[in-house]
């Protein structure tokens with residue numbers, strides 16, 4: 001199949017009516033090889049029409065969970081009906097509200113790569129689920145390119161720690177899931193899937209079921225699946241948490257490359273500070289109880305990072321700085337807990 | 343906290359080691375168990391060799407058969423109560439020759455087929471709704487949970503009053519016997535879908551009906567077929583019950599006829615046929631399940 005012949009047909013129009021980023025992606029791939037972004041430090045604004053990333057804005061976002069509601073934690077709102085935790089309005093009086101996130105202000109520029117770090121329980125996943133639209137904030141608002149986020153949608157792709165692949169679908173079929181919901185010809189769809197599988201290096205495994213893939217391969221399928229609909233923002237929740245050091249390194253380089261290739265905005269949660277500093281253009285530090293932003297640190301490292309970057313003194317200094325911050329807030333939180341316990 | 347023994351409470355590491363002091367632990371080491379004796383039996387959850395498996399399968403049929411042969415050959419039991427396998431085979435051949443076996447099989451299988459299909463057509467959508475929508479669960483679970491405990495056989499007199507002695511009362515009995523169980527079992531399977539699959543589908547842009555069709559259904563299908571397998575056996579039981587009570591054809595009817603003339607060999611022959619047909623249905627559904635659920639462990 002010739003990839004260069006024609007690629008603009010059947011283009012995916014974004015909800016705003018502009019031509020979606022898919023076409024550009026296909027063209028980029030056809031005309032030039034992997035191109036590494038040269039940006040360093042603070043993000044540049046959208047770089048012309050090639051930038052597919054969306055601008056994410058969280059304004060005064062707060063999230064309260066309600067302890068012991070129906071004894072089913074972790075079920076506030078089904079996917080289709082996000083939010084409404086605790087039946088706050090009317091009805092039975094809600095149980096004590098536990099503020100989990102408070103007053104989060106965060107701006108992610110188009111095409112930016114931002115990492116969120118913080119101790120366990122600081123609300124990182126909750127923050128990501130708010131952006132994904134799986135939860136609705138109890139205060140403030142989340143907007144993407146100016147439009148409010150009211151529910152989950154393909155313009156905000158999510159990759160979670162477990163991968164959450166459809167076990168009955170092959171790798172290729174998993175990647176194709178989002179595309180099957182769109183008006184795309186079968187040929188067009190399979191071309192996109194093939195490109196994505198090549199991008200994540202899983203072409204030989206296209207017909208394997210998730211159960212026959214390794215953890216890292218599964219994670220790559222999950223990333224490819226999230227990228228298939230060409231989201232304006234990709235949300236990653238500790239995507240490499242369960243991987244060994246080697247695989248993790250490969251995956252990090254791979255993620256940087258995908259980000260450079262697609263120009264999408266990336267918001268990634270991790271508890272690995274080194275990973276955050278290595279990958280991100282900015283590292284946001286969350287502190288617990290309630291989850292809040294305590295630092296927002298620009299990463300002034302060269303745009304094309306490789307394994308040597310990790311030995312760079314600037315990198316090491318930054319890494320220690322962020323680690324100290326996380327540790328400081330973690331200790332303070334532990335102390336507060338101990339005092340509260342008496 | 344209870345005062346710790348002096349040795350454990352000492353904050354300094356034990357002499358000669360760099361192990362930190364156990365903070366506040368005032369108990370000794372847990373007791374040790376002697377190691378398990380090595381065993382030649384296969385471990386729990388372990389597969390046995392295929393040859394062993396087939397041998398065990400053969401044994402599972404052969405042993406009752408041998409007991410049967412021995413019992414009837416020893417003369418300990420009267421032939422009228424326990425006919426010999428040979429007599430049963432003869433009865434079977436007779437019935438096959440006269441054609442009544444096949445017409446009986448046909449009418450029973452037709453009833454099971456129709457009744458089971460109706461039951462599945464009702465219970466799968468209901469169970470799917472109950473498993474995936476909590477309002478449907480709240481609405482249906484109490485009434486179905488109640489109806490499930492009413493023995494289907496107890497409905498026979500009612501059904502005969504309502505629907506007469508014809509086909510419809512038998513099929514209705516079958517439906518009543520199967521539909522509630524299958525609904526609840528289907529709902530259980532559907533409810534087990536992992537939440538992250540639903541969430542991730544929504545973030546990939548799937549609407550509610552697409553999630554139902556493209557995520558919940560394929561996930562639940564193997565389990566739903568498993569439920570059907572269990573309930574197909576029940577359906578097969580109920581058709582015989584229905585035919586025992588009132589029928590002019592069918593395998594259950596053949597049993598009542600044979601009873602009237604004390605033809606126990608014929609009863610045995612029909613029972614064997616019923617068992618074999620049931621087994622065939624089960625194998626069929628199992629093959630289907632294995633096809634559909636190749637991804638499931």
Ligand SMILES: Nc1ncnc2c1ncn2[C@@H]1O[C@H](COP(=O)(O)OP(=O)(O)OP(=O)(O)O)[C@@H](O)[C@H]1O
Nearest residue numbers: 065073074075076100119120121122123124125126
């Ligand atoms: N559905 C829920 N209902 C009630 N409380 C919740 C719910 N989800 C999360 N929480 C609480 O909110 C806090 C933040 O949880 P979250 O999962 O966002 O943490 P996290 O930063 O992702 O931690 P980790 O690094 O361990 O994944 C925790 O204290 C958690 O117990």
Ligand SMILES: [Mg+2]
Nearest residue numbers: 124125126237
């Ligand atoms: Mg988390």
